[in-house]
Amino acid sequence: MKTKKRIVIVGMGFGGIRAANALAGKGHEIVLVDRNNYHLFQPLLYQVATAGLEQESIAYSVRAMARKWPGTRFHLSEVIGVDFARREVRTDNGSIPYDYLVIGAGSVTNHFGLHSVERYSFDLKELTDGERLRNHILTAFERAVNEPDPSRKRALMTFVIVGGGPTGVEFAGALIELVHFVLAKDYPELSTHAARVVLVEATDMLLAAMPEQLRTYTLKKLRSMSVEVLLNSRVVDAGPERVVMHDGAVIPAHTLFWSAGVKAAPLAATLGLPARPGGRIQPEPDLTLPNHPEVFVIGDMAYLEQDGAALPMTAPVAMQMGIYAGKAILAKEAGTQMPPFRYHDKGSMATIGRNAAVASAFGMNFRGYLAWLVWLLLHLYYLIGFRNRIVVMLNWVWYYWFHERQVRLITRREVEVDANRSGGI
């Protein structure tokens, strides 16, 4: 006889919502838990930071999704631990018992112990990070207008981006286009061509996951757009107005953006399991925890090797793990068993600027206009909410035709932004 089980899903990221979708309407009680009441489409957060999109267009209400998922309910709270023996999730808002648990709490920025960097840098993980960084960038230009000292003026218009992965590359491209196409018109009193966007990468290549041909294209394209790319370089220290490089060189810069690494969300460390690289947890090949076949770990929190290499902490991996966890629970309840989880790499892509992207998929490499079109369409496809798609498309078309980004609003003044920063981003 089939009994109704309570399945708790922690984290409404790419993995969690796929798990929920796979499990909904199958006769079980499903509790969705997240500290935010929305799913965030993180891959477009850099466009919020560069004034291209409003934050509301890349987030979607969990309750709106849950309406289409019979048997689910939503619990807004932050998970602070799991009592595996009692089978309870502990939250800042009460405990939730479970029969099955799917943990996908995602990742946070990894500053690799560089406290000054942690204090003075911006990152893009949470929805509000996008607006905060946008406010900071636009405020820097407003301050540059009134700054009499030429070197401080230049520092206000200097942006150091650390990390040559997709986030760093996409943010660098979007930022230099914001400056050259939009802010140059907004600030006729500034020499915006003197603005600097510096992309710092520790290895000798950008977009390490891409084939060499596309890496070379990306480097050339960014440099042709006036992004200063520093390879084999590391940032070792930071202050409010400067960035210190590994060789002691100092870049006077008002803005430091950090996308050099991520690590598992702090929840991982509370679970009492041995930490793997990036603070992650290593599940069994079926994504369950050792000795806990009722607990699944998915997404950025899960450390799994496949064909001798660790799976990357990316949205496609999380999505496939979420679907797998959902199906595996249904299989267990049906008395059957799933084969071990296996990630199918469908390729990766990154956009650099107007008409310029790189994509590697199906064993083929695309670059330039075609890759850029595919990037746009796939991001629209994966974005949740039809209205959101229309608003995002509208903003893209607007920018493409008019070289205009509309969301150039400073919604909080710098004092508050600085107060937030010292609060420890």
Place this chain on the structure above:
Amino acid sequence: MKTKKRIVIVGMGFGGIRAANALAGKGHEIVLVDRNNYHLFQPLLYQVATAGLEQESIAYSVRAMARKWPGTRFHLSEVIGVDFARREVRTDNGSIPYDYLVIGAGSVTNHFGLHSVERYSFDLKELTDGERLRNHILTAFERAVNEPDPSRKRALMTFVIVGGGPTGVEFAGALIELVHFVLAKDYPELSTHAARVVLVEATDMLLAAMPEQLRTYTLKKLRSMSVEVLLNSRVVDAGPERVVMHDGAVIPAHTLFWSAGVKAAPLAATLGLPARPGGRIQPEPDLTLPNHPEVFVIGDMAYLEQDGAALPMTAPVAMQMGIYAGKAILAKEAGTQMPPFRYHDKGSMATIGRNAAVASAFGMNFRGYLAWLVWLLLHLYYLIGFRNRIVVMLNWVWYYWFHERQVRLITRREVEVDANRSGGI
């Protein structure tokens, strides 16, 4: 010989941007000053608070406007005073000398000395007020889900709105529709029909500026939508979970919204001029200050009587005053003189809900569907920015067809919201 003058315009509200538009490209140097880098379309702020619009769609970058205004530049700063003798505007970011000055710093909420109300109530004057109130409303429902005590649960779903003017009426209608049409679907675990929206008005009528026929319609319509309208009632005290009425009655309510009055922005009190009702300043009939024909006061800060009554503190008055001030400066420079300012009342309107609005214009009264259509079109017309109009229209169409408001995001958790509140809204 015509000399180039420096004209400083303080405040990029409805009055300030009309003055700038009238003065631009006429050979003068124009400095636009505002503490925000955007013009805010305040009349739609209540729709941000009720999850209908994203905040970015009702604000427009001043620098984007200034591009179309030759000879203007923008100065992001808060004005803290004016030195009339030295002809300098003092800001938190340096002083700005002027030949002509137009002051339109607007108004703030008037709590009439009720400190507990000031501390525990929300209002809608600044852009960020909309998002803060939206976060608070949605968080109240999330908390109601987990609240075991029935009376506290009901208090979390009780919203007291003070002030039966257009803002109070429009917010009450939009809020009850949010609850009945949208949140009722989001929260199947709550008895949302038990939610209360209480509209408190001190006089015996709503929308006092309207003809009686429309006032009666508004009252009936709101009551038919289940808004509890309390006439001849006043709120005299407030706490985090209760509202105290003039007769000692206590309404257990988690949310208090105050739209019972406005007063001139604090800048008015620093100008050393006698205060008129609402802390306003009384200019000469040509809007200049006594003994200072080079200084104009416009909009909500200006107290002016016409035909025996004070002009209202509304956007249409501010717009006409802004245009007048701009033209008056050009006239002075041309050696001519303008006739005294005269406000032409084109009517007023308020929307109550779906297919329901009231409008009084050209000596005619409209109500219901037609008035609602006119309200929609006029608000789209006055909204600045073509992209903004499309996004707003899209949201309206979406809501109309699907009974769905998309911006149901809690972008800050309650702890922070409460921290903001105790900071003194």
